[in-house]
Amino acid sequence: MAKRTLTGTSLDTLVSLAKRRGFVFQSSEIYGGLSSVWDYGPVGVELKRNVKDAWWKSMVRERDDIVGIDASILMHPDVWVASGHLAGFSDPLVECNECHRRYREDQLEGEVCPNCGGDFGPSRQFNLLLKTFLGPVEDDAATVYLRPETAQAMFVNFENVQTTSRKKIPFGIAQIGKSFRNEITPGNFTFRTREFEQMEMEFFCEPGTDDEWHEYWMKFSMDWFKKFGIRGEKLMLRVHEADELPHYSKASADVEYEFPWGWGELETISNRTDFDLKAHTAKSGKDLSYFDDQKKERYVPFVVEPAMGADRSALAFLADAYDEEGEGKEMRVVLRFHPDIAPFQVAVLPLSKKDTLSPTARRVYDVLRQNFNTQYDGTQSIGRRYRRQDEIGTPLCVTVDFDTLDDDAVTIRNRDTMEQIRVPIENLEAAIRDQMNAMRIDCQG
Ligand code: GAP
Numbered sequence: 001m002a003k004r005t006l007t008g009t010s011l012d013t014l015v016s017l018a019k020r021r022g023f024v025f026q027s028s029e030i031y032g033g034l035s036s037v038w039d040y041g042p043v044g045v046e047l048k049r050n051v052k053d054a055w056w057k058s059m060v061r062e063r064d065d066i067v068g069i070d071a072s073i074l075m076h077p078d079v080w081v082a083s084g085h086l087a088g089f090s091d092p093l094v095e096c097n098e099c100h101r102r103y104r105e106d107q108l109e110g111e112v113c114p115n116c117g118g119d120f121g122p123s124r125q126f127n128l129l130l131k132t133f134l135g136p137v138e139d140d141a142a143t144v145y146l147r148p149e150t151a152q153a154m155f156v157n158f159e160n161v162q163t164t165s166r167k168k169i170p171f172g173i174a175q176i177g178k179s180f181r182n183e184i185t186p187g188n189f190t191f192r193t194r195e196f197e198q199m200e201m202e203f204f205c206e207p208g209t210d211d212e213w214h215e216y217w218m219k220f221s222m223d224w225f226k227k228f229g230i231r232g233e234k235l236m237l238r239v240h241e242a243d244e245l246p247h248y249s250k251a252s253a254d255v256e257y258e259f260p261w262g263w264g265e266l267e268t269i270s271n272r273t274d275f276d277l278k279a280h281t282a283k284s285g286k287d288l289s290y291f292d293d294q295k296k297e298r299y300v301p302f303v304v305e306p307a308m309g310a311d312r313s314a315l316a317f318l319a320d321a322y323d324e325e326g327e328g329k330e331m332r333v334v335l336r337f338h339p340d341i342a343p344f345q346v347a348v349l350p351l352s353k354k355d356t357l358s359p360t361a362r363r364v365y366d367v368l369r370q371n372f373n374t375q376y377d378g379t380q381s382i383g384r385r386y387r388r389q390d391e392i393g394t395p396l397c398v399t400v401d402f403d404t405l406d407d408d409a410v411t412i413r414n415r416d417t418m419e420q421i422r423v424p425i426e427n428l429e430a431a432i433r434d435q436m437n438a439m440r441i442d443c444q445g
Contacts, residue, residue: 006231006323006336011260014319015189017333021392023047023318023343024190036186036193038311043392046343046373048197048314052176054228054340055199055308059174066172066201067165071153073178074134074144079152082283083276084247085129089148093126093184104184128181130194146180151305154202155276158288162204169290169301170213172203176310190311191264197310202303206292207274210302214251214271217306221255221267225313229338229443230320234258238265248275255308257316266316267308274300317341321393335393336416338443339436342393345372346432349385351401353378361400364410364425368398371429390415395439396432416442 018024023044027037040048060068080086092105098118105123112119133142147153154161154173161173176199186192205213218237226232240252252270256263277288277300291298321335339345346368350361358378368374375394377385382399389397399411399420409424412431416439423431 006320008319009260009322009324011189014260014315014322017322017391018044018189018318021388023392036183037195038190038193043343044314047317047337047341048310050341050343051228051314051317052197052199052310055224055310055313056174056176058224058227059172059199059201065167065170066174066203067161067167068174069153069157069161070177071150071157071175073147073180075147075152075156077144078283079156079280080129080145082279083152083155084279085145085148086127088247089129090125090127091184092123094120094123097121102184107185126182126184128183130180130182147178148181149179149307150175150177150198150200151202151307152276154200155280155288155303156284158204158277159286162290169292170203170205170209172201174199174201176200188259188261188264190315191259193311196312199308199310199313200305201307202272202305204290204301204303207299207302210271210273210304211251213304214269217304218253218269221269221306221308225255225257225266225316226444228317228341229336230257230316234320236263238263246270248272257320259316259319264312266312267306269304269306272303272305274302276303277301332387332390334390334415336443337393337395339395339439342395343373344375344389344392344394345396345436346374347385347389347394347397348374348376349382349389349397349399350378351382351399356405357400357402360404364398364400364428368429368432372432386413396435398428398432414439 021043022041025039025041026033027039028034060066093102094105095102096113096116096118097120099113099116101113101115129148130146131143132146134144135142154175177197178195179198180195183192183194186194203213203217222235222237225235234257236256238254238256245252249270250273252268254265255267257266281288289298289300317337321337323334323336325332325334348361348365348368350357361378365374365376386397395415397413399413401411404410409422410428411420411422412435413420414435
């Protein structure tokens with residue numbers, strides 16, 4: 001099957017495709033937009049949901065040793081004192097003496113302002129926590145923070161979750177949710193934003209087994225991206241140098257993807273040791289140790305954390321799926337998503353708008369939508385409709401034509417091969433499953 005050598009494209013082309021086909025729009029666009037804040041449209045919301053569902057299924061539903069939670073974005077302010085975020089969650093900031101633009105110092109290339117060539121003033125640390133006030137009084141006592149990571153809810157709920165789920169160590173707690181950081185220089189579309197979604201899992205293990213679990217979760221993470229279609233040669237695992245480790249980490253590694261502008265982080269897998277549980281015990285006075293009833297001993301578990309960005313991963317899936325075939329007017333743009341990641345799995349297309357085909361096409365649609373995320377598209381020429389489905393990466397199109405009225409059969413067109421096969425409607429679901437299974441194997445990176 002001719003696949004896997006994908007052409008890729010520039011970020012500008014991806015941004016324009018994303019807007020044109022309903023993946024991502026700029027937030028508050030009719031007011032001129034809000035810088036670096038994005039909204040997912042009807043196609044993009046399905047893509048991101050599929051990424052999150054694939055992660056949740058692999059992490060929680062398919063495993064016995066991980067359970068999920070869904071915690072609040074707002075937490076007690078002492079959480080961020082204990083975690084170290086209030087004192088130390090900052091990036092180095094410099095300001096140009098001429099145009100007063102501000103930059104993250106560690107991301108600058110060169111000594112002068114990229115905007116005007118001016119000199120920079122002294123570097124200072126800028127705290128990335130976003131704050132707001134809880135209740136009707138706006139003073140220090142009412143200040144709360146929008147969480148900068150979902151992880152802390154897993155630590156402060158450690159005992160609640162462990163006792164109610166009756167899990168024994170080693171076990172993990174997973175969560176998907178919004179996080180906020182007042183980034184100095186957001187950018188590269190949805191890659192670095194101030195509001196974003198994370199998929200994080202805290203894996204609690206016995207001290208001394210943590211290095212082994214770190215290895216395990218690094219491999220798991222790389223394999224997960226490949227399983228859902230990211231090409232292996234576009235991924236790398238980059239181990240952190242000692243001087244770039246987060247304050248809580250003994251060892252960290254990033255899964256990086258080669259985006260159109262270069263390599264960028266999708267996920268960090270860290271060995272957080274017993275830093276967080278001990279810090280919350282010290283601040284709250286609540287003992288967060290664990291009694292191992294087989295070993296008959298009490299210890300504070302170590303934590304290994306795979307922390308992934310949902311938006312960055314969705315962007316990587318989009319960038320990696322992009323392919324162009326042919327040239328000029330004949331050029332076909334096709335997103336070769338894995339079938340579990342594709343926003344829609346099937347499109348039902350009646351060949352003509354004529355009323356004679358609609359009842360059968362709607363009947364097919366109603367059956368398929370029970371089991372597959374299916375779109376119905378009855379307008380424009382069939383060629384334009386195929387092109388549209390290719391551009392949003394729908395693996396299979398089912399065409400209902402005038403012969404269908406006689407033979408009760410339809411045509412399935414495969415996105416990648418463009419091969420068309422005729423199948424009786426009664427065998428359609430099985431035929432779709434077969435083709436999607438073949439595509440799943442074909443898509444593995
Ligand atoms: N709990 C650990 C933690 O939050 P992190 O490396 O700072 O680790 C994890 O974040 C992941 O969250 C990143 O690998 C990235 O995918 C995503 N992420 C972090 N900051 C982001 C931002 N400003 N915009 C979009 N995604 C972001």
